[in-house]
Amino acid sequence: MPQPPPPLASPLWRSLRAYQIFGANTEVGKTVFSTLLCKAAAARTTGRGVAFLKPVSTGPDSEADDRWTTQADMYAPLRLPVVLVGDSRLGGISQTISAFESLRMRGYDVESVVLFKEDKYQNFDYLSEYFAEHHDVPVAGVIEPPERKSSLEDDVRAMAKYYEEQSQAKNTGDVISHLDKRHEQRIASLDSMASQALEKIWYPFTQHSLLTPKDINVIDSAHGDYFQTLAPSSSSSSSQNDSLLRASFDGSASWWTQGLGHANPRLTLAAAYAAGRYGHVMFASGIHRPALELSSTLLKGMNSPRLDRVFFSDNGSTGIEVALKMGLGAAKLRYGWAKEEKLGIVGLKGSYHGDTIGAMDCSEPSGYNEKVEWYDGKGHWFDYPTVLCIGGKWRVNVPEELRQALGEDADFGSLSEIFNVQGREQKGHHIRYEAFIRESLERLVKQGRRFGSVIIEPVVLGAGGMALVDPLFQRALVNVVRKSPDLFRKPGAAVEETSSDPNAWTGLPIIFDEVFTGLYRLGRFTSSSFLNTYADISVHAKLLTGGLVPLCTTLASENIFQSFSSQDKTDALLHGHSYTAHPVGCQVALESLNDLQKMDQDGSWDWAKSQGWKSSEASLTSGQSSTNVWSTWPRDLVEDLSRQTDRVSGIWALGSVLAIHIKDASGSTGYFSNAAQDLRDTLIAGDSEGANGSWNVHCRVLGNVLYLMAGQKTTEESIAQISSELRKGLQA
Amino acid sequence: MPQPPPPLASPLWRSLRAYQIFGANTEVGKTVFSTLLCKAAAARTTGRGVAFLKPVSTGPDSEADDRWTTQADMYAPLRLPVVLVGDSRLGGISQTISAFESLRMRGYDVESVVLFKEDKYQNFDYLSEYFAEHHDVPVAGVIEPPERKSSLEDDVRAMAKYYEEQSQAKNTGDVISHLDKRHEQRIASLDSMASQALEKIWYPFTQHSLLTPKDINVIDSAHGDYFQTLAPSSSSSSSQNDSLLRASFDGSASWWTQGLGHANPRLTLAAAYAAGRYGHVMFASGIHRPALELSSTLLKGMNSPRLDRVFFSDNGSTGIEVALKMGLGAAKLRYGWAKEEKLGIVGLKGSYHGDTIGAMDCSEPSGYNEKVEWYDGKGHWFDYPTVLCIGGKWRVNVPEELRQALGEDADFGSLSEIFNVQGREQKGHHIRYEAFIRESLERLVKQGRRFGSVIIEPVVLGAGGMALVDPLFQRALVNVVRKSPDLFRKPGAAVEETSSDPNAWTGLPIIFDEVFTGLYRLGRFTSSSFLNTYADISVHAKLLTGGLVPLCTTLASENIFQSFSSQDKTDALLHGHSYTAHPVGCQVALESLNDLQKMDQDGSWDWAKSQGWKSSEASLTSGQSSTNVWSTWPRDLVEDLSRQTDRVSGIWALGSVLAIHIKDASGSTGYFSNAAQDLRDTLIAGDSEGANGSWNVHCRVLGNVLYLMAGQKTTEESIAQISSELRKGLQA
Known part of the structure; x- marks a missing residue:
């Protein structure tokens, strides 16, 4: 599946609202609803922009229009709030429910379902009840557009009248108000999560007295190797145009568990x-x-x-x-x-x-x-x-x-x-x-x-x-x-009998x-x-x-x-969890x-192995493969950083792990040393110059050791970007 | 959602094959494919029956036909293998993928995707590749039926010819062969699971030397309060007509964790x-x-x-x-x-x-x-x-x-x-x-x-x-x-200062x-x-x-x-799991x-509370509600069974738990007593007379105590059925 190049910040602004429109089926009225909602929003939200993004489509009959599931995968890292256009036709109830489920399992918040209200199948009635009962999502019904007229001029006029009337209708207004409310709630929630967390959570391995709200990584979502985290509001580079969120490389591989990408x-x-x-x-x-x-x-x-x-x-x-x-x-x-x-x-x-x-x-x-x-x-x-x-x-x-x-x-x-x-x-x-x-x-x-x-x-x-x-x-x-x-x-004791089992422990x-x-x-x-x-x-x-x-x-x-x-x-092993x-x-x-x-x-890690890790065959015993000991992190990087002997006492890399042992001027080592914190802080502060918005490297230290851990699907491109940040951070 | 009355055994026979046909959309050809597969199967599988069940539908335009998601919920406990009819029209790619996902998250095994092959949208090509790559499910394409003829007679003749030809086509045959193979695999897997488990698994809290394959509960699936388990083949009542599976009440509430129903x-x-x-x-x-x-x-x-x-x-x-x-x-x-x-x-x-x-x-x-x-x-x-x-x-x-x-x-x-x-x-x-x-x-x-x-x-x-x-x-x-x-x-030591915090521990x-x-x-x-x-x-x-x-x-x-x-x-609490x-x-x-x-x-448990648990208000202090101490198990049942004083030393019930303390003739009590095993074995042997196939009560003992634990959504009907088994078991 195609992915936008990381690191890409998810767009979330205080004033501008952006939504993604998905249709439960083809020809359910995505264009009509997009137009209608834009018009209604423009009328109601003075001074704030609203964007409704319809999946890419090059024409009414295009194949691209057919593949909303692919687009749902592609845009998942951005996680824009969704307006789902339900299907009001025969079969439309199941199509709408199924589409909702497919979006939900990709982590989307479907904020509103909209569909045409018609008398024959009454999908609106069923779906309103269904979504209210099962998912607490409001369903709005809008009357269908007029039949196509014989002349283009008549058609344009009829549609203009339709848009004018329907954009002012209560149902449409309710959708906009609901989206507004949810937008405010989402931002308020992100803004308050750090302080609420410090009131209610008792963190693992954490001395709380040393923790302030700004130390809390507020995670809105995660995809692949990147979190979407609340960007620091005090950042000198932040402006009205910056998203509230930024992409953060998950440098501790989510506490050493992560391999196949978040939200795989x-x-x-x-x-x-x-x-x-x-x-x-x-x-x-x-x-x-x-x-x-x-x-x-x-x-x-x-x-x-x-x-x-x-x-x-x-x-x-x-x-x-x-x-x-x-x-x-x-x-x-x-x-x-x-x-x-x-x-x-x-x-x-x-x-x-x-x-x-x-x-x-x-x-x-x-x-x-x-x-x-x-x-x-x-x-x-x-x-x-x-x-x-x-x-x-x-x-x-x-x-x-x-x-x-x-x-x-x-x-x-x-x-x-x-x-x-x-x-x-x-x-x-x-x-x-x-x-x-x-x-x-x-x-x-x-x-x-x-x-x-x-x-x-x-x-x-x-x-x-x-x-x-x-x-x-x-x-x-x-x-x-x-x-x-x-x-x-x-x-x-007597020497125990030798077991006949060649694999018995000795x-x-x-x-x-x-x-x-x-x-x-x-x-x-x-x-x-x-x-x-x-x-x-x-x-x-x-x-x-x-x-x-x-x-x-x-x-x-x-x-x-x-x-x-x-x-x-x-004598049994009396152990077991529920x-x-x-x-x-x-x-x-x-x-x-x-x-x-x-x-x-299938050779998925060949790119990594060829980053200097192949040794000369001469140095190996027969049967041992030269590509057996390798790392996601380039050998050059490891060797170059290890030459910063004023700050670095040594480095190693193996598999997806890179460990940089930092010299502690105070002489203390181990878990309770603070030597690696400067480097960590530099990486977390991040690069505000990213082509796709600001991004940073979220990482952890173990005393005097800063480690970075990639996933097993991390790309060469990500590693190159992070390596560059590391070089900058250690040369600074 | 409507549910069939428990306990209902999932139909799985050695010779007869039953499949459920779901359509990714309306009018995708469910009827055509059902007919075609039946015809093809009849021709190829001599001596064995094959049934393809189409979701209930009362006519081509019926509303029932529209709600396959509802039917997918309703039939989920039976978990028949599924043939999914994909949508070959514009929009059909996403409809098919989304339908697949909705079925999969309901626990269905979609064994085969079939759809019409046509040239304009080429959904077949895309979907074949997609399902092979992501889900290892074969996709079969079948040419579209002929256009409707002007006379009924011509139409019937054309369709007959179509069915004749297509049922003998390689693609159709491949579907049947694949379904056959998967059917055999499923049964072979169920048959061998117990012995394989005893070779590879080290069970919690289990003395393996006391365990034989017949003691292993082979669980094919679970829904609500019931497992679908492999029925004992040596059962005297088993015959060709019995399903290999039977419904088993999950009487240990899946080791005390279960509340809202399996597969909720x-x-x-x-x-x-x-x-x-x-x-x-x-x-x-x-x-x-x-x-x-x-x-x-x-x-x-x-x-x-x-x-x-x-x-x-x-x-x-x-x-x-x-x-x-x-x-x-x-x-x-x-x-x-x-x-x-x-x-x-x-x-x-x-x-x-x-x-x-x-x-x-x-x-x-x-x-x-x-x-x-x-x-x-x-x-x-x-x-x-x-x-x-x-x-x-x-x-x-x-x-x-x-x-x-x-x-x-x-x-x-x-x-x-x-x-x-x-x-x-x-x-x-x-x-x-x-x-x-x-x-x-x-x-x-x-x-x-x-x-x-x-x-x-x-x-x-x-x-x-x-x-x-x-x-x-x-x-x-x-x-x-x-x-x-x-x-x-x-x-x-000096007496510590009193804390100003009224909720400080003392x-x-x-x-x-x-x-x-x-x-x-x-x-x-x-x-x-x-x-x-x-x-x-x-x-x-x-x-x-x-x-x-x-x-x-x-x-x-x-x-x-x-x-x-x-x-x-x-000083921090140095504890934390990944x-x-x-x-x-x-x-x-x-x-x-x-x-x-x-x-x-909302009073969901009022039925249980009214099973004799309401006490006279007089005996309570003010503010204490009489419905506060109650059980899912009827008070009558508890009191009646407690009168079996030759076998029962005492009983209690509270919330969803019922605990029957059995007298141990050997005088030993506690975890290592075997006193409750007879009652357990009686309940596990089950009732072969169930209206919906055989069923049983799967339960556990703790030494001399047999306990039954319901979920928080267990119905009055289930409790009544199990209570009756208990009364029989203790009177026997």
């Missing part, structure tokens, strides 16, 4: 279909098509010999709690720990797995959890080498405390070379990593520590500060744990938290593939539904599953995954 | 509108209309001077974790407890607040949590008197251990009398309750216990076994705690978990009103969205909110609450 019509229809076919149906001991198909698609997409089962929950945090119950339960059973011998997890420093207490307990103590009453971190968290582009070089950075064990920082020719974990293993790079991990675990176990699972976010630690971890280190951690059941069994169950990193956020279906290994339990959410509704799946191996199987009900596997979420997820997989296969 | 068209359109207008938009520091309006509606509906703020999350469990962070955080701050002085909660035995670790820790140790590795219950749980109808009497039952403190069981004339808490306070019934609670807390505090919040489910403990708690006891608990800050402050923050009990599940907007008191923090989910998608809100007082306000980011306040959920919730409130006000 396929996802909308998928949601509506599942709602219309099922609503929600209880899932315990039940099954429905969307849940089963989604399970198959996920298991097949993961392509892992270790993942056989799908457990549904509502978000990443609950999915992690499920994973913990699975992993810790399996370990407890196999190693025969007593009830009071509590097990901890093995993880990485700075990991973040969610906000419920169980998920929080997987992270080490930090500013995120220190004031949460019931937080009680349970585990050991390894420090690790990270990957950053610094001064134009791709570097594995080893924390100072680990250099003695792991060696010095090392530069590589490209990100692909760092991610070539098999190649690096052939060179023995993993040996020091494995030794360090094994020794650390031995020491902990000697201190009496007990572990029940490993939990890591493959490659990228998200909320913990957008750290790109050396994949070889994570791989080494998994490999050491799997080779070391001796470290995890109960002291003195050492500890390995949990991969792919909530943020999976499903193409980093360019691949599963981020576990960067480690060239498989998890025993894997958690997926966020992009799972393409960015529409909450849904989470926790995948597990048959071996883990069997740990919960017995004749005793209390909306488990809700059909709307499953259907949307199925549609999303199919679309993402199709894009992966 | 208003909720579907609300979901589609929000998806089309926004998708999901990030909520931290953002605001959108559905979230703000929902917040206002909730706060207004609660009508509480103590609830001012709305925090969004995804489900009851996460909403409880948010409430705990709020309540415990506020108490910790006010009383100045040190970081290591951990606070517990005060609750009731058998409470259940969700499956994440923080929510689990609010419950006392039990079979639900004893094997969850990180479970660590933190608090004190009071035992309490319950309410049951036993042998026809309404009784407050005092647990044996508490009789010395609280007195003996007491009979009342009606449920309303028990719920008249103010009247009972005037008689001093609360004095022993309050003394017992105060003394227990004093004893615990002397033992060094520290508390940070009270958390209770007002009136009904759901997952803990469907216990109806004496509301006077819960009210007493709240009142004692609020009067007793001396028990909760740090020993030796003693401890009171959290009401209304996830299950609120929003009309028990007949009222808020179940706190049964206690005649207000919470400081209140959690709402399940019915919040009328039973469509997950969403939760945690409401809090301004006083609680201010505890998290400071100049320090780490899909926080997702617009689809908020818009659906807004629509649901508006609808529920309208039903409450």
Whole structure:
């Protein structure tokens, strides 16, 4: 479908009113009603302009006139209020209702239905009642124009008289008054939303005392990668001619969920279909098509010999709690720990797995959890080498405390070379990593520590500060744990029998938290593939539904599953939410995954891969594709910005994520640093020079890190525009 | 909208195929295509019947023919596969697409689009490509019938020839073959879903080893209160003539979420509108209309001077974790407890607040949590008197251990009398309750216990076994705690200043978990009103969205909110999920609450209230309405079944919930009892004598309790039918 070039501000002015006229059918009188409403409006609204836009049409019989659904798609980002011209003829009732539904599901506000009033079918009577009862939309009836006269002159005169009379008729006037009222309401609502929000809403992750109405992003609608937000009224460049709205690039991909574009019509229809076919149906001991198909698609997409089962929950945090119950339960059973011998997890420093207490307990103590009453971190968290582009070089950075064990920082020719974990293993790079991990675990176990699972976010630690971890280190951690059941069994216990199942877990169950990193956020279906290994339990959410509704799946191996199987009900995994596997979420997820997989296969991201991410084949091991490690963000951009070493401590890009680590003059780092705020403020202030009205880049910081996250359908053009803003912002 | 009388089985036979023909517009050739497809099918499918059902129409010009959207609503529960006759005329492209969308959002599977092929507009070419690309639906073009001849005889002959030729044409044959293939696929899918589910799904709260394919409820669709489920093939009454599907009353109200009917068209359109207008938009520091309006509606509906703020999350469990962070955080701050002085909660035995670790820790140790590795219950749980109808009497039952403190069981004339808490306070019934609670807390505090919040489910403990708690006891608990800050402050600490805010919490923050009990599940907007008191923090989910998608809100007082306000980011409530306040959920919730409130006000439940629930006014205190305590389930039914004292230990009904406590011969009670399974199995086996095909009552047990839960739109007729099944089931 053709789209106007972003970023395009939706037109909404205080005085001028603009409406879009759609006809429920062809030849229902769009031209007559447009003329009539213009005339009536001109007479009633002195000093203010009113525009009624009829879909493009080149003649009464043109094909263009035939395709209002296409135009409804094309103009959807602008979301002009709609006047729907109903059909007064035979069949017109259903045509009008159906057209209304099609507009509504594209996010339009149909403010008024107008149609000719005639006696034979009385569609007006039926529709007035129908729209009043079901949709609270007024329907206005206007008498039909006179029959065509034999002479042109007579015809013109008759029509002039008709327009004169009808534009002054009460019904017509009521339409204009209603549109006026709704226009005022819409603007009043936009004007007051920020202050009302600060009175009624308790925001997530927000210190309210630091928030003022101007910090609130008032979102009128969203389409593709762009919000339409209320533009700051105090802007020096604002004038009478500027729209109240501006296009804002959704630079946090709507809190990391967005992939297929806001208001994606396929996802909308998928949601509506599942709602219309099922609503929600209880899932315990039940099954429905969307849940089963989604399970198959996920298991097949993961392509892992270790993942056989799908457990549904509502978000990443609950999915992690499920994973913990699975992993810790399996370990407890196999190693025969007593009830009071509590097990901890093995993880990485700075990991973040969610906000419920169980998920929080997987992270080490930090500013995120220190004031949460019931937080009680349970585990050991390894420090690790990270990957950053610094001064134009791709570097594995080893924390100072680990250099003695792991060696010095090392530069590589490209990100692909760092991610070539098999190649690096052939060179023995993993040996020091494995030794360090094994020794650390031995020491902990000697201190009496007990572990029940490993939990890591493959490659990228998200909320913990957008750290790109050396994949070889994570791989080494998994490999050491799997080779070391001796470290995890109960002291003195007999060595457990070897399972005949080649995919049974060994050492500890390995949990991969792919909530943020999976499903193409980093360019691949599963981020576990960067480690060239498989998890025993894997958690997926966020992009799972393409960015529409909450849904989470926790995948597990048959071996883990069997740990919960017995004749005793209390051995079951006693977890479940009421909306488990809700059909709307499953259907949307199925549609999303199919679309993402199709894009992966049909070369939709070739433009991005060719932005400098293809490495020389020579540096890769056989079988590894050179286009496997790539980003939506151009390599040039990353390397150039990384040379701003006075402000930037390092940058990385992978998949649709770009993370800029800003130097903090105060020396503080992490979530509670304010270092990245200047850059954020510059981007949010925006570019008032946009060819299509003002626009800006809405983005978030995580302490000293400013990140930008694109969707999986973001265009090369958008990326180029935003890259240019970034360059300006960092050079300023 | 007219609905066929439930329970009606959707027609799906192995051999006979039935299709519904919808026309995208009037006069698009529905009759011609019906005839053509019948003829073609008859020729090709020997030994099998095929029926093509055209919407009711009494003549070419009839009004009925005009209202296919109405018919699409009416027939939606049957969900016959659809052949959509597209419009080949000017305007027909959009008419066809829009009709497709309207059918799809009603849950129909449009299997094939057919239309006349003509040269002028070439709608066929456009639509073939459009439906292939966007919806994977084949479009078949058929040449137009001959022009009408001047003589009837010629006309008949020409049409006969047309039908003869076209029914044998490849295009027509392809349609039949495609429909055949899809029919086979649908049946194969239904036949295999149970076994596939048992291979791929890990079910919530399920001991898989006890599950066989026949225990799986295969749900083809759902409408109103009824699923359409795969009927058991081994049923003795099944024959060639029976549909493969049967209507199943959704007796667990889809795990307690369902209120406005499955596939409610208003909720579907609300979901589609929000998806089309926004998708999901990030909520931290953002605001959108559905979230703000929902917040206002909730706060207004609660009508509480103590609830001012709305925090969004995804489900009851996460909403409880948010409430705990709020309540415990506020108490910790006010009383100045040190970081290591951990606070517990005060609750009731058998409470259940969700499956994440923080929510689990609010419950006392039990079979639900004893094997969850990180479970660590933190608090004190009071035992309490319950309410049951036993042998026809309404009784407050005092647990044996508490009789010395609280007195003996007491009979009342009606449920309303028990719920008249103010009247009972005037008689001093609360004095022993309050003394017992105060003394227990004093004893615990002397033992060094520290508390940070009270958390209770007002009136009904759901997952803990469907216990109806004496509301006077819960009210007493709240009142004692609020009067007793001396028990909760740090020993030796100065008495804190009295707040100037009359709605500031005292003693401890009171959290009401209304996830299950609120929003009309028990007949009222808020179940706190049964206690005649207000919470400081209140959690709402399940019915919040009328039973469509997950969403939760945690409401809090301004006083609680201010505890998290400071100049320090780490003092903020650091909790938030990616899909926080997702617009689809908020818009659906807004629509649901508006609808529920309208039903409450317009007397929609008068039929239920008049089923014996109106008490004599004399027994009530002034201002209390006699119709305030009522159930969808007739009082007669409850009292009659309660007289089956050999099997039933007691029954209660309130709002849409009916809970039958079955005697367990083995003496075991609670979640792991099997006592109620026989009754459940009887109801699920169903009535094969239904006038509209076989139907059954799908229901769940909680250990020794069988409960039935209706929706808020369930009809008197459905309740009567199910009541009759219940009477039969318990007399058998």
